[in-house]
Amino acid sequence: MEPGPPGSSRPTEPGPCLSSQQGADQAASASLQSAAGAQPGRHSLAVAAVLPAGGCGERMGVPTPKQFCPILERPLISYTLQALERVYWIKDIVVAVTGENMEVMKSIIQKYQHKRISLVEAGVTRHRSIFNGLKALAEDQLNCKLSKPEIVIVHDAVRPFVEEDTLLKVVTAAKKHGAAGAIRPLVSTVISPSADGCLDHSLERARHRASEMPQAFLFDVIYEAYQQCSDYDLEFGTECLQLALKYCCTKAKLVEGSPDLWKVTYKRDLYAVESIIKEKISQEICVVTDIEEDNKYVSHLLEEVLKSELNHVKVTSEALCHAGRDLQQIILDQCYNFVCVNVMTSDFQETQKLLSMLEESNLSILYPVVVVSVHFLDFKLVPPSQKMESLMLIREFAKEVKKRNIWLCGLLISYPQYVCTQISFFFSMDKRKNFLYENEEKHPLT
Ligand SMILES: Nc1ccn([C@@H]2O[C@H](COP(=O)(O)OP(=O)(O)OP(=O)(O)O)[C@@H](O)[C@H]2O)c(=O)n1
Ligand SMILES: O=C(CO)[C@H](O)[C@H](O)COP(=O)(O)O
Numbered sequence: 272m273e274p275g276p277p278g279s280s281r282p283t284e285p286g287p288c289l290s291s292q293q294g295a296d297q298a299a300s301a302s303l304q305s306a307a308g309a310q311p312g313r314h315s316l317a318v319a320a321v322l323p324a325g326g327c328g329e330r331m332g333v334p335t336p337k338q339f340c341p342i343l344e345r346p347l348i349s350y351t352l353q354a355l356e357r358v359y360w361i362k363d364i365v366v367a368v369t370g371e372n373m374e375v376m377k378s379i380i381q382k383y384q385h386k387r388i389s390l391v392e393a394g395v396t397r398h399r400s401i402f403n404g405l406k407a408l409a410e411d412q413l414n415c416k417l418s419k420p421e422i423v424i425v426h427d428a429v430r431p432f433v434e435e436d437t438l439l440k441v442v443t444a445a446k447k448h449g450a451a452g453a454i455r456p457l458v459s460t461v462i463s464p465s466a467d468g469c470l471d472h473s474l475e476r477a478r479h480r481a482s483e484m485p486q487a488f489l490f491d492v493i494y495e496a497y498q499q500c501s502d503y504d505l506e507f508g509t510e511c512l513q514l515a516l517k518y519c520c521t522k523a524k525l526v527e528g529s530p531d532l533w534k535v536t537y538k539r540d541l542y543a544v545e546s547i548i549k550e551k552i553s554q555e556i557c558v559v560t561d562i563e564e565d566n567k568y569v570s571h572l573l574e575e576v577l578k579s580e581l582n583h584v585k586v587t588s589e590a591l592c593h594a595g596r597d598l599q600q601i602i603l604d605q606c607y608n609f610v611c612v613n614v615m616t617s618d619f620q621e622t623q624k625l626l627s628m629l630e631e632s633n634l635s636i637l638y639p640v641v642v643v644s645v646h647f648l649d650f651k652l653v654p655p656s657q658k659m660e661s662l663m664l665i666r667e668f669a670k671e672v673k674k675r676n677i678w679l680c681g682l683l684i685s686y687p688q689y690v691c692t693q694i695s696f697f698f699s700m701d702k703r704k705n706f707l708y709e710n711e712e713k714h715p716l717t
Contacts, residue, residue: 321404325393453528
Protein backbone atom coordinates (compact mmCIF):
# COMPACT_ATOMS: atom_id res chain seq x y z
CA MET A 272 0.00 0.00 0.00
CA GLU A 273 1.18 3.49 -0.76
CA PRO A 274 1.82 5.67 2.25
CA GLY A 275 -0.36 8.78 2.38
CA PRO A 276 0.81 12.05 3.88
CA PRO A 277 0.23 12.05 7.64
CA GLY A 278 -3.03 13.65 8.67
CA SER A 279 -4.20 14.16 5.11
CA SER A 280 -7.93 14.49 4.55
CA ARG A 281 -10.26 15.43 1.74
CA PRO A 282 -11.40 19.00 1.24
CA THR A 283 -14.79 19.63 2.78
CA GLU A 284 -15.51 23.18 1.72
CA PRO A 285 -15.32 24.79 -1.68
CA GLY A 286 -12.56 27.32 -2.24
CA PRO A 287 -11.37 29.42 -5.17
CA CYS A 288 -11.74 27.71 -8.55
CA LEU A 289 -9.59 27.69 -11.66
CA SER A 290 -11.17 29.22 -14.72
CA SER A 291 -13.25 26.81 -16.81
CA GLN A 292 -12.10 24.94 -19.94
CA GLN A 293 -10.92 26.87 -22.95
CA GLY A 294 -13.26 27.29 -25.92
CA ALA A 295 -11.23 24.84 -27.99
CA ASP A 296 -11.73 22.15 -25.37
CA GLN A 297 -15.44 22.82 -25.23
CA ALA A 298 -15.70 22.51 -28.99
CA ALA A 299 -13.73 19.26 -28.92
CA SER A 300 -15.97 17.97 -26.14
CA ALA A 301 -19.08 18.86 -28.12
CA SER A 302 -17.78 17.05 -31.17
CA LEU A 303 -16.92 13.92 -29.14
CA GLN A 304 -20.39 14.00 -27.64
CA SER A 305 -22.15 14.45 -30.93
CA ALA A 306 -20.09 11.72 -32.57
CA ALA A 307 -21.03 9.43 -29.70
CA GLY A 308 -24.67 10.42 -29.89
CA ALA A 309 -24.90 10.10 -33.64
CA GLN A 310 -23.34 6.68 -33.83
CA PRO A 311 -23.99 4.72 -30.66
CA GLY A 312 -21.80 1.68 -30.54
CA ARG A 313 -19.74 2.92 -33.50
CA HIS A 314 -17.99 5.69 -31.68
CA SER A 315 -14.66 6.31 -33.39
CA LEU A 316 -12.68 7.01 -30.24
CA ALA A 317 -11.95 3.76 -28.40
CA VAL A 318 -12.12 4.43 -24.67
CA ALA A 319 -11.53 1.97 -21.81
CA ALA A 320 -11.28 2.43 -18.05
CA VAL A 321 -9.00 0.97 -15.39
CA LEU A 322 -10.31 0.86 -11.83
CA PRO A 323 -7.79 0.13 -9.07
CA ALA A 324 -9.75 -1.77 -6.40
CA GLY A 325 -7.00 -3.76 -4.70
CA GLY A 326 -6.46 -1.71 -1.53
CA CYS A 327 -7.18 -2.81 2.01
CA GLY A 328 -8.60 0.50 3.28
CA GLU A 329 -6.32 0.88 6.26
CA ARG A 330 -7.51 4.41 7.04
CA MET A 331 -11.12 3.29 7.14
CA GLY A 332 -10.27 1.03 10.07
CA VAL A 333 -12.80 -1.72 9.34
CA PRO A 334 -12.00 -5.34 8.45
CA THR A 335 -13.72 -5.21 5.03
CA PRO A 336 -11.78 -3.31 2.33
CA LYS A 337 -13.75 -0.10 1.82
CA GLN A 338 -14.63 -0.84 -1.83
CA PHE A 339 -16.66 -3.82 -0.58
CA CYS A 340 -18.34 -2.03 2.35
CA PRO A 341 -22.13 -2.08 2.01
CA ILE A 342 -24.02 1.13 1.37
CA LEU A 343 -27.79 0.49 1.55
CA GLU A 344 -26.88 -3.21 1.40
CA ARG A 345 -24.92 -2.89 -1.85
CA PRO A 346 -21.09 -2.81 -2.02
CA LEU A 347 -19.54 0.60 -2.67
CA ILE A 348 -17.69 -0.59 -5.77
CA SER A 349 -20.99 -1.54 -7.42
CA TYR A 350 -22.06 2.13 -7.39
CA THR A 351 -18.80 3.14 -9.05
CA LEU A 352 -19.17 0.42 -11.69
CA GLN A 353 -22.74 1.53 -12.33
CA ALA A 354 -21.57 5.12 -12.83
CA LEU A 355 -19.02 3.99 -15.44
CA GLU A 356 -21.04 1.38 -17.27
CA ARG A 357 -23.90 3.85 -17.79
CA VAL A 358 -21.49 5.70 -20.08
CA TYR A 359 -21.96 3.65 -23.22
CA TRP A 360 -18.89 4.97 -25.01
CA ILE A 361 -16.61 3.36 -22.41
CA LYS A 362 -15.97 0.03 -24.11
CA ASP A 363 -14.16 -1.96 -21.44
CA ILE A 364 -13.81 -1.57 -17.69
CA VAL A 365 -10.81 -3.35 -16.18
CA VAL A 366 -10.96 -3.77 -12.42
CA ALA A 367 -7.87 -4.69 -10.39
CA VAL A 368 -8.68 -6.77 -7.29
CA THR A 369 -6.59 -8.93 -5.00
CA GLY A 370 -6.63 -12.70 -5.57
CA GLU A 371 -8.24 -12.99 -2.15
CA ASN A 372 -11.22 -10.88 -3.24
CA MET A 373 -11.55 -12.16 -6.79
CA GLU A 374 -14.53 -14.40 -6.01
CA VAL A 375 -16.26 -11.66 -4.02
CA MET A 376 -15.84 -9.34 -7.00
CA LYS A 377 -17.18 -11.93 -9.43
CA SER A 378 -20.27 -12.44 -7.29
CA ILE A 379 -20.86 -8.66 -7.14
CA ILE A 380 -20.66 -8.46 -10.94
CA GLN A 381 -23.13 -11.31 -11.24
CA LYS A 382 -25.55 -10.12 -8.57
CA TYR A 383 -25.79 -6.54 -9.84
CA GLN A 384 -25.51 -7.53 -13.50
CA HIS A 385 -22.52 -5.34 -14.28
CA LYS A 386 -21.46 -5.34 -17.89
CA ARG A 387 -18.21 -4.92 -19.86
CA ILE A 388 -16.06 -5.75 -16.82
CA SER A 389 -12.75 -7.65 -16.91
CA LEU A 390 -10.84 -8.55 -13.77
CA VAL A 391 -7.09 -8.49 -13.26
CA GLU A 392 -4.96 -9.23 -10.23
CA ALA A 393 -4.15 -6.13 -8.17
CA GLY A 394 -0.58 -5.19 -7.23
CA VAL A 395 0.77 -4.36 -3.80
CA THR A 396 0.47 -0.62 -4.42
CA ARG A 397 -2.12 1.43 -6.28
CA HIS A 398 0.34 2.20 -9.09
CA ARG A 399 1.10 -1.48 -9.52
CA SER A 400 -2.63 -2.25 -9.65
CA ILE A 401 -3.15 0.38 -12.34
CA PHE A 402 -0.15 -0.94 -14.28
CA ASN A 403 -1.66 -4.45 -14.22
CA GLY A 404 -4.90 -3.03 -15.61
CA LEU A 405 -3.03 -1.24 -18.41
CA LYS A 406 -1.09 -4.40 -19.27
CA ALA A 407 -4.38 -6.24 -19.76
CA LEU A 408 -5.43 -3.58 -22.27
CA ALA A 409 -2.12 -3.45 -24.16
CA GLU A 410 -2.29 -5.20 -27.48
CA ASP A 411 0.83 -7.28 -26.89
CA GLN A 412 -1.09 -9.51 -24.45
CA LEU A 413 -1.62 -13.03 -25.69
CA ASN A 414 -5.11 -14.58 -25.58
CA CYS A 415 -6.59 -11.33 -24.39
CA LYS A 416 -10.19 -10.53 -25.27
CA LEU A 417 -9.54 -6.84 -24.66
CA SER A 418 -8.27 -4.51 -27.33
CA LYS A 419 -5.97 -1.55 -26.91
CA PRO A 420 -7.96 1.68 -26.53
CA GLU A 421 -6.87 5.08 -27.80
CA ILE A 422 -7.78 6.67 -24.48
CA VAL A 423 -7.77 5.10 -21.03
CA ILE A 424 -9.58 6.51 -18.02
CA VAL A 425 -8.14 5.78 -14.58
CA HIS A 426 -10.66 6.04 -11.78
CA ASP A 427 -10.54 4.87 -8.15
CA ALA A 428 -13.11 2.23 -7.27
CA VAL A 429 -13.91 4.23 -4.14
CA ARG A 430 -15.17 7.38 -5.87
CA PRO A 431 -18.76 6.41 -6.68
CA PHE A 432 -20.18 9.74 -7.85
CA VAL A 433 -18.43 10.29 -11.15
CA GLU A 434 -20.68 11.84 -13.79
CA GLU A 435 -20.60 11.30 -17.56
CA ASP A 436 -20.00 14.99 -18.05
CA THR A 437 -16.74 14.88 -16.06
CA LEU A 438 -15.61 11.71 -17.84
CA LEU A 439 -16.29 13.35 -21.17
CA LYS A 440 -14.30 16.42 -20.16
CA VAL A 441 -11.21 14.47 -19.10
CA VAL A 442 -11.35 12.18 -22.13
CA THR A 443 -11.70 15.11 -24.51
CA ALA A 444 -8.86 16.97 -22.84
CA ALA A 445 -6.68 13.84 -22.83
CA LYS A 446 -7.19 13.41 -26.56
CA LYS A 447 -5.94 16.92 -27.10
CA HIS A 448 -3.22 17.17 -24.44
CA GLY A 449 -2.20 13.52 -23.90
CA ALA A 450 -3.31 13.53 -20.26
CA ALA A 451 -5.98 15.17 -18.12
CA GLY A 452 -7.26 14.96 -14.58
CA ALA A 453 -10.01 16.30 -12.37
CA ILE A 454 -9.02 18.78 -9.71
CA ARG A 455 -10.72 20.50 -6.77
CA PRO A 456 -9.87 23.62 -4.80
CA LEU A 457 -7.95 23.03 -1.59
CA VAL A 458 -9.82 23.59 1.63
CA SER A 459 -6.94 23.40 4.08
CA THR A 460 -3.61 25.05 3.44
CA VAL A 461 -0.74 22.65 2.67
CA ILE A 462 2.34 23.16 4.83
CA SER A 463 5.76 21.50 4.88
CA PRO A 464 7.16 20.51 8.25
CA SER A 465 10.93 20.35 8.76
CA ALA A 466 12.72 17.42 10.41
CA ASP A 467 12.31 18.92 13.90
CA GLY A 468 8.52 18.99 13.48
CA CYS A 469 8.39 22.76 13.04
CA LEU A 470 7.01 24.65 10.09
CA ASP A 471 9.42 24.84 7.20
CA HIS A 472 7.20 26.61 4.75
CA SER A 473 3.59 26.96 3.74
CA LEU A 474 2.16 26.79 0.23
CA GLU A 475 -0.04 29.55 -1.11
CA ARG A 476 -3.41 27.81 -1.10
CA ALA A 477 -4.95 29.71 -3.98
CA ARG A 478 -2.12 28.57 -6.29
CA HIS A 479 -2.52 24.86 -5.58
CA ARG A 480 -5.23 22.28 -6.21
CA ALA A 481 -6.20 18.85 -4.93
CA SER A 482 -5.75 16.18 -7.57
CA GLU A 483 -8.83 13.96 -7.77
CA MET A 484 -10.09 11.32 -10.16
CA PRO A 485 -11.05 10.56 -12.91
CA GLN A 486 -7.96 11.02 -15.01
CA ALA A 487 -7.59 10.12 -18.67
CA PHE A 488 -4.60 9.50 -20.92
CA LEU A 489 -3.66 8.63 -24.43
CA PHE A 490 -3.09 4.95 -23.82
CA ASP A 491 0.38 4.96 -25.38
CA VAL A 492 1.47 7.83 -23.13
CA ILE A 493 0.49 6.32 -19.80
CA TYR A 494 1.53 2.79 -20.75
CA GLU A 495 4.95 4.06 -21.79
CA ALA A 496 5.23 6.04 -18.53
CA TYR A 497 4.43 2.98 -16.42
CA GLN A 498 6.87 0.84 -18.37
CA GLN A 499 9.65 3.33 -17.82
CA CYS A 500 9.00 4.38 -14.26
CA SER A 501 11.22 3.33 -11.37
CA ASP A 502 10.42 0.88 -8.60
CA TYR A 503 10.40 3.87 -6.28
CA ASP A 504 7.62 5.48 -8.34
CA LEU A 505 5.62 2.25 -8.35
CA GLU A 506 6.10 1.83 -4.62
CA PHE A 507 5.58 5.37 -3.32
CA GLY A 508 4.08 7.44 -6.15
CA THR A 509 0.53 8.71 -5.76
CA GLU A 510 0.03 10.65 -8.98
CA CYS A 511 -0.44 9.15 -12.45
CA LEU A 512 -0.39 12.59 -14.08
CA GLN A 513 3.11 13.05 -12.68
CA LEU A 514 4.29 9.82 -14.32
CA ALA A 515 3.03 11.06 -17.70
CA LEU A 516 4.92 14.32 -17.16
CA LYS A 517 8.12 12.78 -15.84
CA TYR A 518 8.46 9.94 -18.36
CA CYS A 519 6.65 11.19 -21.44
CA CYS A 520 6.93 14.98 -21.07
CA THR A 521 3.13 15.13 -21.28
CA LYS A 522 1.64 18.07 -19.42
CA ALA A 523 -1.80 17.11 -18.22
CA LYS A 524 -4.74 19.42 -18.71
CA LEU A 525 -6.49 20.09 -15.40
CA VAL A 526 -10.26 19.98 -15.39
CA GLU A 527 -12.48 21.34 -12.64
CA GLY A 528 -14.34 18.44 -10.99
CA SER A 529 -17.49 18.35 -8.87
CA PRO A 530 -17.40 18.19 -5.03
CA ASP A 531 -18.83 14.65 -5.12
CA LEU A 532 -15.63 13.28 -6.64
CA TRP A 533 -13.89 12.89 -3.32
CA LYS A 534 -12.26 9.59 -2.41
CA VAL A 535 -14.02 7.51 0.26
CA THR A 536 -11.25 7.15 2.82
CA TYR A 537 -12.57 7.32 6.38
CA LYS A 538 -15.53 5.66 8.02
CA ARG A 539 -17.50 8.88 8.09
CA ASP A 540 -17.27 8.99 4.28
CA LEU A 541 -19.50 5.91 4.12
CA TYR A 542 -22.26 7.85 5.88
CA ALA A 543 -21.80 10.72 3.45
CA VAL A 544 -22.10 8.34 0.49
CA GLU A 545 -25.30 6.88 1.90
CA SER A 546 -26.87 10.31 2.37
CA ILE A 547 -25.95 11.42 -1.14
CA ILE A 548 -27.41 8.24 -2.65
CA LYS A 549 -30.66 8.65 -0.72
CA GLU A 550 -30.83 12.25 -1.84
CA LYS A 551 -30.22 11.34 -5.48
CA ILE A 552 -32.88 8.64 -5.67
CA SER A 553 -35.45 10.91 -4.06
CA GLN A 554 -35.22 13.49 -6.81
CA GLU A 555 -37.81 12.17 -9.25
CA ILE A 556 -41.39 10.96 -9.00
CA CYS A 557 -43.44 9.64 -11.89
CA VAL A 558 -47.25 9.66 -11.75
CA VAL A 559 -48.56 6.72 -13.76
CA THR A 560 -52.08 6.17 -15.00
CA ASP A 561 -53.98 4.73 -17.96
CA ILE A 562 -55.43 6.56 -20.94
CA GLU A 563 -58.90 7.13 -19.54
CA GLU A 564 -59.75 10.81 -19.65
CA ASP A 565 -60.74 10.80 -15.98
CA ASN A 566 -57.43 9.33 -14.99
CA LYS A 567 -55.55 11.81 -17.08
CA TYR A 568 -57.26 14.56 -15.16
CA VAL A 569 -56.42 12.96 -11.83
CA SER A 570 -52.80 12.36 -12.75
CA HIS A 571 -52.47 15.90 -14.00
CA LEU A 572 -53.89 17.14 -10.70
CA LEU A 573 -51.50 14.95 -8.73
CA GLU A 574 -48.61 16.14 -10.83
CA GLU A 575 -49.50 19.77 -10.15
CA VAL A 576 -49.86 19.20 -6.41
CA LEU A 577 -46.55 17.34 -6.27
CA LYS A 578 -44.79 20.03 -8.25
CA SER A 579 -46.02 22.80 -6.02
CA GLU A 580 -45.31 20.93 -2.79
CA LEU A 581 -41.97 19.37 -3.68
CA ASN A 582 -40.17 22.03 -5.59
CA HIS A 583 -36.79 20.27 -5.45
CA VAL A 584 -38.20 17.07 -6.99
CA LYS A 585 -38.68 16.41 -10.71
CA VAL A 586 -42.26 15.29 -11.30
CA THR A 587 -43.38 13.62 -14.51
CA SER A 588 -46.59 11.91 -15.46
CA GLU A 589 -46.95 9.04 -17.88
CA ALA A 590 -49.65 6.84 -19.35
CA LEU A 591 -49.41 3.13 -18.91
CA CYS A 592 -50.92 2.54 -22.35
CA HIS A 593 -49.47 1.14 -25.58
CA ALA A 594 -47.00 -1.06 -23.71
CA GLY A 595 -45.85 2.12 -21.94
CA ARG A 596 -42.99 3.06 -24.25
CA ASP A 597 -42.47 6.45 -22.59
CA LEU A 598 -42.72 4.86 -19.22
CA GLN A 599 -40.12 2.31 -20.22
CA GLN A 600 -37.80 5.19 -21.04
CA ILE A 601 -38.43 6.72 -17.61
CA ILE A 602 -37.61 3.39 -16.00
CA LEU A 603 -34.48 3.11 -18.14
CA ASP A 604 -33.48 6.61 -17.06
CA GLN A 605 -33.72 5.28 -13.53
CA CYS A 606 -36.63 6.88 -11.74
CA TYR A 607 -37.23 5.05 -8.47
CA ASN A 608 -40.52 6.56 -7.23
CA PHE A 609 -43.92 5.97 -8.75
CA VAL A 610 -47.45 6.98 -7.88
CA CYS A 611 -49.86 4.70 -9.71
CA VAL A 612 -53.46 5.87 -10.08
CA ASN A 613 -56.33 3.37 -10.30
CA VAL A 614 -59.61 5.20 -10.77
CA MET A 615 -61.81 3.13 -12.97
CA THR A 616 -60.93 -0.36 -11.91
CA SER A 617 -61.35 -1.84 -8.48
CA ASP A 618 -58.63 -4.46 -8.76
CA PHE A 619 -55.38 -2.51 -9.00
CA GLN A 620 -54.91 -3.39 -12.65
CA GLU A 621 -52.72 -0.40 -13.37
CA THR A 622 -50.56 -1.08 -10.38
CA GLN A 623 -50.14 -4.69 -11.42
CA LYS A 624 -49.09 -3.64 -14.92
CA LEU A 625 -46.59 -1.18 -13.50
CA LEU A 626 -45.19 -3.76 -11.09
CA SER A 627 -44.67 -6.22 -13.94
CA MET A 628 -42.80 -3.60 -15.96
CA LEU A 629 -40.64 -2.72 -13.00
CA GLU A 630 -39.84 -6.33 -12.29
CA GLU A 631 -38.93 -6.94 -15.92
CA SER A 632 -36.64 -3.91 -15.96
CA ASN A 633 -34.52 -5.22 -13.06
CA LEU A 634 -34.35 -1.63 -11.81
CA SER A 635 -34.74 -2.73 -8.21
CA ILE A 636 -31.56 -4.79 -8.35
CA LEU A 637 -29.71 -1.52 -7.90
CA TYR A 638 -31.93 0.53 -5.58
CA PRO A 639 -35.24 0.08 -3.76
CA VAL A 640 -38.17 1.21 -5.90
CA VAL A 641 -41.17 2.84 -4.20
CA VAL A 642 -44.64 2.47 -5.68
CA VAL A 643 -47.62 4.20 -4.10
CA SER A 644 -50.80 2.65 -5.45
CA VAL A 645 -53.64 5.16 -5.24
CA HIS A 646 -57.11 3.68 -5.47
CA PHE A 647 -60.28 5.74 -5.64
CA LEU A 648 -63.50 4.21 -4.32
CA ASP A 649 -66.81 5.81 -3.66
CA PHE A 650 -67.26 4.55 -0.15
CA LYS A 651 -70.95 5.32 -0.23
CA LEU A 652 -71.35 2.75 -2.97
CA VAL A 653 -68.70 0.24 -2.00
CA PRO A 654 -69.64 -2.31 0.64
CA PRO A 655 -67.18 -2.67 3.58
CA SER A 656 -66.33 -6.21 2.51
CA GLN A 657 -65.01 -4.93 -0.84
CA LYS A 658 -62.95 -2.29 0.92
CA MET A 659 -61.40 -5.01 3.08
CA GLU A 660 -60.77 -7.16 0.04
CA SER A 661 -58.91 -4.34 -1.70
CA LEU A 662 -56.82 -3.76 1.39
CA MET A 663 -55.90 -7.42 1.68
CA LEU A 664 -55.10 -7.63 -2.02
CA ILE A 665 -52.58 -4.84 -1.95
CA ARG A 666 -51.09 -6.14 1.26
CA GLU A 667 -50.39 -9.43 -0.51
CA PHE A 668 -48.81 -7.66 -3.50
CA ALA A 669 -46.68 -5.63 -1.14
CA LYS A 670 -45.32 -8.74 0.58
CA GLU A 671 -44.56 -10.38 -2.74
CA VAL A 672 -42.74 -7.48 -4.42
CA LYS A 673 -40.84 -6.53 -1.27
CA LYS A 674 -38.79 -9.69 -1.89
CA ARG A 675 -37.64 -8.05 -5.12
CA ASN A 676 -36.79 -4.73 -3.47
CA ILE A 677 -39.99 -2.96 -4.56
CA TRP A 678 -41.75 -1.11 -1.75
CA LEU A 679 -45.43 -0.98 -2.45
CA CYS A 680 -47.91 0.87 -0.34
CA GLY A 681 -51.57 1.43 -1.00
CA LEU A 682 -53.82 4.40 -0.52
CA LEU A 683 -57.58 3.96 -0.66
CA ILE A 684 -59.33 7.25 -1.19
CA SER A 685 -63.03 7.87 -0.84
CA TYR A 686 -63.85 9.23 -4.28
CA PRO A 687 -66.04 12.25 -3.41
CA GLN A 688 -63.35 13.59 -1.09
CA TYR A 689 -60.29 12.54 -3.03
CA VAL A 690 -58.95 16.00 -3.76
CA CYS A 691 -58.57 16.89 -0.07
CA THR A 692 -57.16 13.52 0.80
CA GLN A 693 -54.58 13.46 -1.93
CA ILE A 694 -53.25 16.85 -0.91
CA SER A 695 -52.59 15.75 2.63
CA PHE A 696 -51.07 12.53 1.35
CA PHE A 697 -48.55 14.19 -0.90
CA PHE A 698 -47.25 16.35 1.86
CA SER A 699 -45.92 13.14 3.31
CA MET A 700 -44.11 12.12 0.05
CA ASP A 701 -41.53 14.72 0.94
CA LYS A 702 -40.42 12.41 3.71
CA ARG A 703 -39.68 9.56 1.35
CA LYS A 704 -36.13 9.01 2.51
CA ASN A 705 -37.03 8.67 6.17
CA PHE A 706 -40.10 6.70 5.33
CA LEU A 707 -38.08 4.24 3.28
CA TYR A 708 -35.02 3.68 5.34
CA GLU A 709 -35.76 4.66 8.86
CA ASN A 710 -39.33 3.59 9.39
CA GLU A 711 -39.15 0.24 7.71
CA GLU A 712 -41.52 -1.32 10.22
CA LYS A 713 -44.02 1.48 9.83
CA HIS A 714 -44.51 0.98 6.10
CA PRO A 715 -48.03 2.39 5.83
CA LEU A 716 -50.90 0.59 4.27
CA THR A 717 -53.82 2.89 4.40
N1 LIG B 1 -2.52 -1.99 -3.72
C1 LIG B 1 -3.53 -1.21 -4.00
C2 LIG B 1 -3.86 -0.11 -3.17
C3 LIG B 1 -4.96 0.67 -3.49
N2 LIG B 1 -5.68 0.38 -4.59
C4 LIG B 1 -6.89 1.14 -4.90
O1 LIG B 1 -6.61 2.49 -5.15
C5 LIG B 1 -7.72 3.30 -4.82
C6 LIG B 1 -7.33 4.51 -3.99
O2 LIG B 1 -6.45 4.12 -2.95
P1 LIG B 1 -6.66 4.34 -1.40
O3 LIG B 1 -7.73 5.27 -1.11
O4 LIG B 1 -5.32 4.63 -0.80
O5 LIG B 1 -7.14 2.88 -0.95
P2 LIG B 1 -6.57 1.92 0.13
O6 LIG B 1 -5.14 1.63 -0.15
O7 LIG B 1 -7.50 0.77 0.15
O8 LIG B 1 -6.76 2.77 1.48
P3 LIG B 1 -5.72 3.06 2.61
O9 LIG B 1 -4.63 3.87 1.97
O10 LIG B 1 -6.47 3.79 3.67
O11 LIG B 1 -5.21 1.72 3.07
C7 LIG B 1 -8.72 2.40 -4.09
O12 LIG B 1 -9.78 2.10 -4.96
C8 LIG B 1 -7.89 1.17 -3.77
O13 LIG B 1 -8.66 -0.02 -3.72
C9 LIG B 1 -5.32 -0.69 -5.42
O14 LIG B 1 -5.97 -0.95 -6.42
N3 LIG B 1 -4.25 -1.46 -5.11
O1 LIG C 1 -6.18 11.48 -5.58
C1 LIG C 1 -5.31 11.00 -6.25
C2 LIG C 1 -5.15 11.44 -7.63
O2 LIG C 1 -3.88 11.65 -7.95
C3 LIG C 1 -4.45 9.98 -5.69
O3 LIG C 1 -3.33 9.80 -6.44
C4 LIG C 1 -5.10 8.67 -5.61
O4 LIG C 1 -6.44 8.65 -5.32
C5 LIG C 1 -4.25 7.83 -4.68
O5 LIG C 1 -4.70 7.71 -3.44
P1 LIG C 1 -3.71 7.19 -2.33
O6 LIG C 1 -2.46 7.98 -2.41
O7 LIG C 1 -4.46 7.45 -1.08
O8 LIG C 1 -3.51 5.75 -2.63
